[in-house]
Amino acid sequence: MPQVLTANRLSDGEVVYLAPDGTWVEGIDAAQVVNDADAALATGQQAERDRKIVHAYLFDITPNHRPMKMREIIRAAGPTVRTDLGKQAR
């Protein structure tokens, strides 16, 4: 199962994803598909120490780069009951 590394940005709590260039991006489309889970988690821990993000973890995505679980679908878009808010509204 392909995976993506996610976290919340320390300063404002925004949901972010690890991109191929090592930066943290707001949209899941630009997220890196993780091949090496341990290496990705280590990157996450380093970013936590660097005070960029909090609570990094991996989650499963579908072959067409969408989250599998409701929780991650909602994090990637925003509240389903307020489609005017969150990433889906941008």
Place this chain on the structure above:
Amino acid sequence: MYRYDEFDQKLVDERVAQFRGQVARRLSGELNEEEFKPLRLMNGLYLQLHAYMLRVAIPYGTLSSRQLKMLAHIARKYDKDYAHFTTRQNLQYNWPKLADVPDILADLATVEMHAIQTSGNCIRNVTSDHFAGAAADEVDDPRIWSEIIRQWSTFHPEFSYLPRKFKIAVTAAPKDRAAIKVHDIGIIIRRDPSGALAFDVYVGGGQGRTPLIGHLIGEGIAAADLLAYLEATMRVYNQYGRRDNLYKSRIKILVHQIGADEMRRQVAAEFAEVKQHGALALPQAEIDRINAYFLDPAFEKLAEEDLTAQRKTKAFAAWLDTNVAKHKAAGYAIVTVSLKPIGGIPGDANADQMDLVADLAQRLSFDEIRVSHEQNLVLAHVRQRDLFGLWQALDKANLATANYALITDIIACPGLDYCDLANARSINIAQALSQRFADLDRQRNIGELKLKISGCINACGHHHVGHIGILGVDKKGVEYYQISLGGSGAEDASVGEILGPAFGEADVPDAIEKLIDTYLAARQPGERFLDTYRRLGIQPFREKLYAAH
């Protein structure tokens, strides 16, 4: 209502400065997340699905217009123009930035508000009857005692690292509007035969994973001894409450395991010691001082108003019948401002609505607003002659849905749309049910019905004590909903019974409709849903619901 004196203000101001320092230490890296987390939680700051979430305390649910306006201002300036009123009479902002939170707390402090102890394993915000001071059936204003408890519990040095969170609720009326029997400590104030106030202390109620009804542990405690009794109860819990298992760490489990009699004995022994030392005895001067803040506002001498003419407006008449309750003073009324518009999000209010309610309260209700644990707002002291104008103003802002205590007056927790702990969404279910039962005549025909929804077993949406309770569960990544019947959070408190296998999201409205139809077909005159359920038991409902499956 209560106003801070120099000491209360200084305490809150110092706290803001302290948290500013803690946030700075976090952002500079001096504190890591593990160290910072308990500190931010002590200030009501969570990390949720989309962002941080800040929980602001509204002690015993009472706000001034100025305070509500500040809450609206903060929603505009730092958040996304709205906020969520919770079942614990608090308010939650869903999108604050960490770096802004010290400024938000500083703004709150200018109107005598804070986020202290809205999270963490400490004594949380004290909740009370939202009709306090206005209800005809109360023996004293429970907010006097809630305020006394609030002060005693704030930064209590001994009870800030309890085994688990601790919730206290207070009522002074025989009709329990504060769900006191499902709190860690619930207090009923009554008068003893001599006319003195007497406090009955229920201990060990709660919801969550193990719903239990509180036991009467302290009976007829005298006013001056209230804090000593609470301190004794807390000390027994702090010493002997379980710390090895998160799910068994609430005081209800301690009471359940050692038994109510043993709990009573231990608390009594501790109480005798605390009392003997005397330092916690409440000075009458302090009781009087706080009492003075809760004296009746200057009610005019009025006659009961004849509203026959206005009742010709059908929508107003409906609202009058459901959302307006009897006030203790002639010519006045208690108004529930519904935060449950049909298809809306229970408990959410936008900044403009908050401002409007604040203005209306200022003009028409002695500058005071209440937040109810049912996630509505209350204007407690409205002249009956102002009701029609008030209704018009509320109606324009979509705040006059005539559904108080009816099936669409749904309690729902934020669920998976916001909450990090959720298994399933709950707001979507509330919206679907609200739409299904939108017809007001039908709602009124069904009568009082408390429908409560939680997105996981933590039960923030009180589903265990709903006449109908709905619990979101996750079955292999799909949201399902388990229905229970027969709960009550009122004076006749009970925990609901689970009906059977859970339903998929789309099937919930039909299932609820079948339950309602079963009740309507079986009810006897004057029976609420809960009464019919209690008379017949769960079987007829179960049969109807699962017959077709």
Place this chain on the structure above:
Amino acid sequence: MPLIKDNAFVENTFAHVADEETLPEGAIVVSLKRFQAEREMLLARNTPLGLRLTSDQSPEALGPDVYHFAVIELEFPKFKDGRGYSWARQLRQRMGYKGELRAVGEVLRDQWLFMHRVGIDAFEVRPGTRIEDFRAAMAEQTVFYQPASDRVRNVLDLRHSRPARIAAE
């Protein structure tokens, strides 16, 4: 571990002795188990004696024996384990213990003030702690609603112009 007392670092003159270890000369701290097993012998020694209580050990059972100790250490295995706060108040207020009450274990900055308020007067802190941090943390809050074991006038005392009430003595 550095030890703070009276707003300054002080030297820890007490040696910790494990239950099976032979007793060294000088001031020692032993477990409750060892104290109970070897009470007579320990009391007969002519050097200061300390006791360490784990967070699940109530001091109540000690009775008048508390007066024999120069130091009682309350262990906080995790900062979240708050039983020590109640044991401290029992010792100070109910049992009249006047010796040093020392917090050991996970004793973090944001707990110091509350510990002080319940009667703890010595703090084993993390290496690297600066004394300025300690002083700053102790000064962050100056307003207290409850009577506790410190001698501070609480809000009720101030509001109603009465002297500080210490919940005992």
